[in-house]
Amino acid sequence: MASPIRILTAVPICDGHDSAINTINLEFIRHGIEVIYLGYHRSVGDIVRAAIHEDVCAVGISSYNGGHVEFFAEVVDLLRKNGADDIKVFGGGGGTITHADATIMQRRGVDEIFFAGTSLEDMVKFVHQRYGKPRASRPHPKSADRELAHKLTEIEDAKAKTQNPKTASLARSKIQNAKVIGFTGPGGAGKTTLIDELVLRFLNKDRLSRVAILSHDPSVIGEGALLGDRATMINSQNDRVFMRSMATRGQAGGLSPATHDCLALLARSRFDYVIIETVGTGQEAMPFQKNGIVDQMVLVMNPDYGSRLQLQKIVMLDLADIVVVNKSDLQRAKTAHTEIEQRLEQNRRDQRLIDTVAKRHRDPGVDRLFDLVSGKTQQRRKR
Ligand code: B12
Numbered sequence: 019m020a021s022p023i024r025i026l027t028a029v030p031i032c033d034g035h036d037s038a039i040n041t042i043n044l045e046f047i048r049h050g051i052e053v054i055y056l057g058y059h060r061s062v063g064d065i066v067r068a069a070i071h072e073d074v075c076a077v078g079i080s081s082y083n084g085g086h087v088e089f090f091a092e093v094v095d096l097l098r099k100n101g102a103d104d105i106k107v108f109g110g111g112g113g114t115i116t117h118a119d120a121t122i123m124q125r126r127g128v129d130e131i132f133f134a135g136t137s138l139e140d141m142v143k144f145v146h147q148r149y150g151k152p153r154a155s156r157p158h159p160k161s162a163d164r165e166l167a168h169k170l171t172e173i174e175d176a177k178a179k180t181q182n183p184k185t186a187s188l189a190r191s192k193i194q195n196a197k198v199i200g201f202t203g204p205g206g207a208g209k210t211t212l213i214d215e216l217v218l219r220f221l222n223k224d225r226l227s228r229v230a231i232l233s234h235d236p237s238v239i240g241e242g243a244l245l246g247d248r249a250t251m252i253n254s255q256n257d258r259v260f261m262r263s264m265a266t267r268g269q270a271g272g273l274s275p276a277t278h279d280c281l282a283l284l285a286r287s288r289f290d291y292v293i294i295e296t297v298g299t300g301q302e303a304m305p306f307q308k309n310g311i312v313d314q315m316v317l318v319m320n321p322d323y324g325s326r327l328q329l330q331k332i333v334m335l336d337l338a339d340i341v342v343v344n345k346s347d348l349q350r351a352k353t354a355h356t357e358i359e360q361r362l363e364q365n366r367r368d369q370r371l372i373d374t375v376a377k378r379h380r381d382p383g384v385d386r387l388f389d390l391v392s393g394k395t396q397q398r399r400k401r
Pocket residue numbers: 027032033034035036037038039041042078079080081082083084108109110111112113114132133134135136137138141
């Protein structure tokens with residue numbers, strides 16, 4: 019089976035009109051397209067960096083607050099400058115983009131502008147027809163990030179072509195350079211917010227360090243997906259951070275059939291830390307193996323998990339090296355801490371329990387977590 023079409027969508031800087039793009043994203047997803055959504059108020063640089071890392075076919079921009087002629091053209095130009103002119107640009111902005119503007123924009127390299135009154139069906143048809151063909155072989159990439167992005171696409175495409183792709187276990191490679199930290203936990207517990215805060219600390223700690231993030235969201239085989247973790251990221255929109263979003267493409271358990279190979283490639287590339295985020299998981303999930311490619315496993319919990327009985331059922335509580343009670347600003351957090359502490363005592367292992375408020379900047383709990391995950395050698399699991 020061919021890989022789904024991947025596109026990136028975003029709303030320009032100083033523009034908060036995201037309702038149109040949210041509707042359009044959903045329609046694309048319903049029609050088999052994988053949409054990486056970057057969110058609103060995004061700069062040209064952030065959009066182009068994300069498009070290159072995600073190796074998308076095209077970027078869809080929704081613009082309402084003016085400046086669209088320049089903004090779209092700058093995206094096209096920066097893609098070209100980065101040798102990424104195979105990534106096309108299209109978009110819309112209702113009545114704020116006139117036909118005359120659209121003519122100028124197309125002259126400056128924009129593929130298509132959609133006006134008020136266009137049906138969602140027509141936009142879906144456009145994307146399938148224009149971006150659905152397999153990509154021709156591409157010239158050798160100009161930058162290391164782009165080369166890495168191409169290789170990740172090749173891995174994903176190869177897995178998609180294999181009929182029941184066997185998932186390799188996350189075994190550690192002999193030539194792994196980076197420390198790999200795995201984050202898992204229920205949907206909405208704050209994994210991405212927490213990772214973004216940790217990335218800020220990684221970047222500040224060592225001015226030369228580079229971080230990679232491999233982030234997963236769920237999808238059914240052969241269908242579309244909303245890959246939305248990027249929209250939550252603020253600090254990770256940085257040239258020292260390489261981020262790739264992956265759909266699980268039908269695989270249960272929180273990861274994708276291509277995860278192992280992609281993660282192994284990232285771990286032996288030039289990063290100091292590789293962070294992997296699973297999809298929001300359930301009680302049975304064990305996305306990372308003991309003594310595998312992941313050096314440290316972090317389970318991020320929401321204080322609102324139910325009762326002690328539910329805690330007994332969460333398998334990752336036995337496996338995690340660090341358990342985080344995020345959202346400790348919420349009322350139930352103290353009780354959650356006590357209950358989880360008692361649950362971890364039964365394991366008689368050296369597991370750490372940390373309370374965080376990831377959505378608060380300079381949170382001391384996140385600082386403590388950073389100290390635990392940033393230790394390069396001493397924290398690495400004994401194998
Ligand atoms: C809804 C809306 C809001 C909502 C936004 C909610 C949200 N979260 O998005 C609220 C009330 C918050 C809002 C606020 C503001 N708004 Co307003 N808003 C609108 C409104 C009424 C509709 C826009 C919309 O979502 N349309 C629905 C989409 C689906 O349809 P469409 O626009 O026709 O788009 C079609 C195609 O272009 C295509 N398309 C659109 N984007 C994309 C992207 C891709 C990839 C593709 C393929 C296709 C595509 O899809 C549609 C298909 O039919 C417009 C007026 C209007 N009627 O257009 C004003 C409008 C855009 N807003 C305007 C303004 C000025 C503002 C404010 C600055 C007001 C203020 N003074 O506070 C703020 C700014 C907010 C911000 N942070 O940026 C102006 C912009 C003027 C300009 N650029 O010259 C407009 C035009 C109103 C006006 N006539 O003055 N706004």
